[in-house]
Amino acid sequence: MTRNLPGIALALAAVGLASFAHLTLPWAPTLTACVVLGVVVTSLPWPARVREILQPGLAASARRLLRIGIVLLGLKLSLVDIADLGWLVLGMIVLIVAATFALTLGMGRLLRLPGDQPLLIAAGFSVCGASAIGAMSGVTRSKDADQATPIALVTLCGTLAIAVLPALQPVLGLDAEQFGMWTGASVHDVGQVVATAQIAGPSALAIAVVVKLTRVALLAPMVAITGLVLKREGDGRRPALVPLFLVGFMVAVLVRTVIPLPDAVLQVADTAQLVLLGVALFGLGAAIRVGTLMRTGPRPLAVAAISWVAIAALSLGAVAVATAAGVPALR
Template sequence: MKSPGWLPGILVAGVAAAVAFGVHLLLPAVPMLTAAVGLGMIAGQIPAAQRILDRLLKPGIALAARRLLRIGIVLLGLKLSLVDIAGLGWETILVIVLVVGFTFAATLLLGRLLRLPGTQPILIAAGFSICGASAVGAMAAVTRSKDEDTATPIALVTLCGTLAIFVLPVLRFPLGLSDADFGLWVGLSVHDVGQVVATAQIAGPVALAAAVVVKLTRVLTLAPMVAIVGLVERRADARNAALGAGHPDYIERPAAKRPPIVPLFIVGFLAAVLVRTVVPLPEVALGVADTAQTVLLAMALFALGTNIRFRTLARTGWRALIVGLTSWALIASLSLVAVWLLR
């Protein structure tokens, strides 16, 4: 019996996730998800591997990059309880929303000013302001982004998130931050959850607990941000349809069905948050879900990483790098000011 066309790519992504876990065990400072993206980026630069990725492995890699990523985002909701969010207090919740909103808007504006191609401005804005590669993948779904537009934001959030693991702890004592303050700063400013854990754990359990709760609260903003962008996309499609292809203001858009205002996997993510809030789930079940979520996201991020081609990035990548580094500096600075104000 002939195996499904997606099977080889899925198996390779699974092996890559296992290797990424091994890298994390050997180098605890490197989060598993960061290692997975890195492995994908390395594979994507090898000519022989490129040919295999673009042919034999392509169906499975595409499945991992989209379907597995969305399932992983749904399971991510089981990490977050609305009770934990309420425990932060309204001032902290307001600060989180303001930091996310301002960073998103500023990054989007800068990306458009520098004329980044395709949907890169909005994907970079989502990745840096909300939750790294997971946000890039979620926003790519609603904006119907091409793989080449997704690759650069993934590379940038991986680069800056990895730098944060080493840069932020060095600044902790010169800035006079307590363990709790440092955890709040990390949770507000670092991108992926794994990178937050790797950065905050250096300062101990108090910092780690604060960072994780604040970070997961940032993750919750993914749902309304995706909904807003989905609504904008639908209105743009309707406006284009009304103008017609012959109109001078008509904009060529991807030929696909209209994007949902809230994608199904975002609904699943919110449902998972509600389940975690109202249902007393056993620790064993939460542990299994956490492991599954990490493995699925590692496979998905490896797949996304294979789409990154440094040769292509070299042609226009400097503009995207400026946007990414500026956004990283902006969210770190705003978050630090917020920490001082919340003392």
């Protein structure tokens, strides 16, 4: 355990720096900044001995602490809030996630991306960014290095969304609530959703967060179905149908739904979840080698671009359908 401390300490310092950057620049989500800092730090010319000292803690952060953070993420979700969206919106969210996942996976395999990249990119773009990639890797047993390109791509597109979507709001004629639904249904990471939606005001932010967390709720069934498919394919990895940390995630959702937790408890859990995911995403970012990423060629970028445009277009269509149907949240 002690050999993990240097790497974890560095990751904690990075989370502190990322949090300060977010306070200074609200458009820069903390978790996105953690990934970027991880990339920057690993690109520095560290002596080989220093890298050896830091590596165990960074690896532990990227795996174990990520899973604990995902469990705590479940405390953000209340099934009551999700049900309040109505069956039409819920159905469209499920269809958007499923269609984006299938399209991205298919494009990744068509363009012959290596290893588990198609599956990891599909998870990240359809559900909740780098956190979903980390969760999916728990089933695929992907190495940290295999997650590098998917995480870099989902971070890039999610960061671009913070600038692109608000610029398109007046062009598309979306009011605050419509923009919030579009943002929640199409932007990848929770922090990126908050950074994008808050530009349009509190009403946009409120619906964006609920829609986004509804997508997060689909993480568990998506990973479970993937585990079942991998078992049937018999590829030798023998993944668990539902990893233990996703069971914890679902339990946390149920706890939030049926037990009136005090605000102080939720605040502590939210802070712990942010720190744990920040530490984990810094560790995952540190596994990204910019030189290697640059040599991957245009195919991963093409898959990411197609997926990004597809989920934005599908989500915009869902907003139009929900508006025409008179969904209360958009009135």
